[in-house]
Amino acid sequence: MIELRDVHITYPGADRPALDGVSLSIAPGETVALLGPNGSGKSTLARLCNALLVPDAGEVGVDGMATTDDGRLWDIRSRVGFVQQNPDNQIVGTVAEEDVAFGPENLGVPSDELRERVGRALADVGLAGFERREPHMLSEGQKQRLAIAGALALEPSYLVLDEPTAMLDGAGRAGVLETLARLSARGVGILHVTHQLEDVLGADRALVLSRGRVAFEGTPAELAADPERAASLGVEVPSFLVMVRALAAAGAPVPALPADAEAVVEALWPS
Numbered sequence: 208m209i210e211l212r213d214v215h216i217t218y219p220g221a222d223r224p225a226l227d228g229v230s231l232s233i234a235p236g237e238t239v240a241l242l243g244p245n246g247s248g249k250s251t252l253a254r255l256c257n258a259l260l261v262p263d264a265g266e267v268g269v270d271g272m273a274t275t276d277d278g279r280l281w282d283i284r285s286r287v288g289f290v291q292q293n294p295d296n297q298i299v300g301t302v303a304e305e306d307v308a309f310g311p312e313n314l315g316v317p318s319d320e321l322r323e324r325v326g327r328a329l330a331d332v333g334l335a336g337f338e339r340r341e342p343h344m345l346s347e348g349q350k351q352r353l354a355i356a357g358a359l360a361l362e363p364s365y366l367v368l369d370e371p372t373a374m375l376d377g378a379g380r381a382g383v384l385e386t387l388a389r390l391s392a393r394g395v396g397i398l399h400v401t402h403q404l405e406d407v408l409g410a411d412r413a414l415v416l417s418r419g420r421v422a423f424e425g426t427p428a429e430l431a432a433d434p435e436r437a438a439s440l441g442v443e444v445p446s447f448l449v450m451v452r453a454l455a456a457a458g459a460p461v462p463a464l465p466a467d468a469e470a471v472v473e474a475l476w477p478s
């Protein structure tokens with residue numbers, strides 16, 4: 208379990224706290240969506256989860272280890288994989304397999320196991336066969352999946368992703384979301400920071416931050432069902448979901464929470 212208890216943090220020189228009394232837990236296998244407008248504290252919260260930051264007050268624990276305990280730093284960082292918005296900022300290897308090996312190699316994983324881990328991690332993100340590819344030759348979506356493989360090679364129990372689809376096109380985004388769904392089904396706990404409700408409709412829970420506080424806690428479906436409330440929280444409900452509600456109200460046989468517009472079309476006109 209990743210647990211944040213009444214966390215407060217103010218950056219040096221800032222005139223208000225970045226997080227001001229936030230509590231949250233993420234269990235293994237659970238996907239939590241973290242939404243909110245620019246500057247609401249999402250990235251700060253994400254960085255607290257693997258001890259990239261520690262709180263001024265309150266506690267952050269990972270499977271019972273406090274992130275302020277320096278002696279547990281590597282243990283915490285190998286349990287909580289971190290994936291940033293821009294894959295170029297986290298890819299270090301000159302070829303894919305070298306990049307994925309970087310983390311576990313630094314932890315002293317022996318070479319036989321290292322090879323296995325790299326193979327597994329690349330397969331997990333749908334990049335089996337890409338071992339010798341140069342990262343800069345990959346698409347943005349493939350690069351982001353490579354970055355996820357790098358985190359997975361540490362065999363984390365949790366993945367924290369800070370807007371992992373923000374730089375991707377539709378296909379790249381779909382590939383990353385598919386990968387996350389697969390990892391979730393396998394029991395990895397996920398904190399998915401995003402601006403797009405559409406990316407996290409399948410999440411178990413959704414939290415919306417506003418100026419460093421939790422302004423909403425519920426399910427993505429609850430947010431999607433109330434576009435006005437969502438808008439007041441700075442979250443935009445995708446237009447196809449607004450349309451779906453109108454169609455449902457008119458008696459059309461549409462799914463309550465379709466993943467995308469194609470799912471609506473398929474329900475109305477099965478192929």
Ligand SMILES: Nc1ncnc2c1ncn2[C@@H]1O[C@H](COP(=O)(O)OP(=O)(O)OP(=O)(O)O)[C@@H](O)[C@H]1O
Binds near residue numbers: 218245252
């Ligand atoms: N390194 C820093 N130094 C000073 N202030 C910071 C720093 N990083 C973030 N902040 C401030 O802390 C607050 C929360 O920022 P944070 O980056 O966590 O928000 P966010 O929700 O991730 O925003 P975005 O959607 O733009 O990524 C903002 O007021 C921001 O200006």
Ligand SMILES: [Mg+2]
Binds near residue numbers: 250
């Ligand atoms: Mg951010």
